[in-house]
Amino acid sequence: MMTERLSGGEMLIRALQDEGVEYVFGYPGGAVLHIYDAIFKQQRIEHILVRHEQAATHMADGYARSTGKPGVVLVTSGPGATNAVTGIATAYMDSTPIVVISGQVANDFIGSDAFQETDMVGVSRPVVKHSYLVRSAAEIPRIVKEAFYIACSGRPGPVVIDVPKDTTDPSVFFDYEYPKSVSLRSYSPSTRGHSGQIRKAANALLAAKRPVIYTGGGVIQGDAAAELTKLARRLEFPVTNTLMGLGGFPGDAEQFLGMLGMHGTFEANMAMHHADLIFAVGARFDDRVTNNPAKFAPDATIVHLDIDPASISKIINADIPIVGPAGRVLAEIDRVIEAKLGEDPEALDKRALGDWWRRIHGWRKQHGLDHDQRHRQGLNGSLLPQQVVQSVYRATKGQAFVTSDVGQHQMFAAQYYKFDSPRRWINSGGLGTMGFGLPAAMGVQFAHPGAVVACITGEGSFMMNMQELSTCMQYALPIKVINLNNQALGMVKQWQDMQYGGRHSHSTYRDALPDFTALTESFGHVAYRIDHLDELDDAMADVFGAKHRDDLVFVDAHIDPEEHVYPMAIKGGAMNDMVLERVDGRDDIRDDL
């Protein structure tokens, strides 16, 4: 076979094709024009023109989170690259595989403060899994191959390829061959767990009297939901998910305690605190989960399974650490347990577990999310955010992809939309990036053209990337945006209510909000406004019905602006220290928003 002769720019695009890339989310500029010309001359990859580079990274991220496949971004040097950094950091914190290609000034100009020069490798260093600066065009195929391998393997994460303009010169040609494999002597992610540790973990699980299975984003990213569900069902242990882990276990199952942590359910947090065994899978004991680590689960033996050794014993010491891919290790643990239960059906302490479940049901009844108090009527019949989320859940039969932003609306969505499969709930948990929701929903919709994609957002977050409504028009994306409009930076305001004597320092907009229905209509989309509970279900049935299958619909839901998110962890306390209902003016709550 004759090797092809391609320019650097052509090799880059050809390598992306060879990686199986469907979409590139990007925005052009001087440093990447050779690459854009190479894109123009081919058909296999569709380039999506965004309106802001941050949004491009979130789209790639949404694409990646909903499919497990890497998302790809192309931006120019300087401001294009720096605009992408927030999205790269977002992907880094939530371990999602994206590959970001940034233009750079020509190698000879690097370091001269040339026009639109930024040291992208330097700027992005703390928030990437790895990065490359292309020194010569000949390296391009190898670098692309390595970048995708690194982004997707082990604990996934973002990889930056910084491409100086001279290396894409259309007048210089190279022999192109895409490498079949990578050889990185310094990088070999673990592919299986240690069998001794697996046996120890199985024994600890069997011996537990008050167990909780606590799982995070690692179960989603590691495609381990089926294995987790099988093991948890066999053991009949209570399961709780982190904000990142929702969908790892069926959200409507009796066995599911809901989300845990700062705004987790009463029963999940109480169970964690009183557990004698916590089996953490693909979770990292984030401070939004543990509350004060010194007071965390005083009686619990900790079994911690993670692909990343650096996550184990970082915050909470693990008694039984297992490094390995979640799915495979869970399946092995399940086999060991199945065999042991086969030999001795009494191996599990059914009586103790029965008592444990009775306590959990008691907590659920006492203060669970379905408790009456949470269904109180809004003031003067106004809407409550929880009711809106529940209505979306009903209208979509629990089968939508739901993206979200950051704030109260995010917590209401996480609490009240019950995800029964993985990769459906897509939000920025680690970095907490406002502005993530709409572009992430777009990435999801590109990946799943026929699917129902809802973005549950707040007006503050929405306004951070609403320029993408124009991109949605260009590509006819039928996303359903549910704007929980409380006319405030609600989460900030809630903290100010709770610990700053209700002084709302810069958390409201003083009547300066746009008319969102007119705004979205001006982009050619459909808009609804809902003010009252009695309009809610009919409107949602319309929005998610056949009538608007092909439309982007923006629902401006004006909700009770006074509503707070509960439960809420009490600062410095243990996991069982929660505020459960409205109290104003206290100052013993968390102080780090």
Place this chain on the structure above:
Amino acid sequence: MRRLLAILLENEAGALSRVIGLFAQRNYNIETLNVAPTEDETLSRVTLSTTGDENRIEQITKHLNRLIEVVKVVDLTDGDHLERELMLIKVRAVGALREEVKRCCDIFRGQVIDVTNDAYTIQLTGTSEKLDAFIRALGETAVLEVVRSGVSGIGRADKILSL
């Protein structure tokens, strides 16, 4: 607790900056740092001294291992090892001080490697403590300039850090 880490690193542009960046980013401190290519030109060897309790050192080691260009990390202080540091020191040497400085240098087995009318430049190797002791012995007034390499370390006997 002081710890001495030996790190094998791909000898590539930017690799060292990732190691240093990691320390800054995660709030770990670097006391001394020393780096050069090894007999295998594709590898650099770093010796880095830092402080922290066992948990912290474990975290540092794990995070270093996460860097793609880090090939191997060993905590030399876990076992028997040798440490050496090189110091070049320029001292004032006039009149009676000339003899005095020379004698002190001999006692510490240093070498005078450059001489002017009023100064000596001395080369000294040894543990960091020995170098500290030499500076103290000279008395501060004599010292004009000090440059130290940072510690280099190697495991004792047949312990070998390689690929």
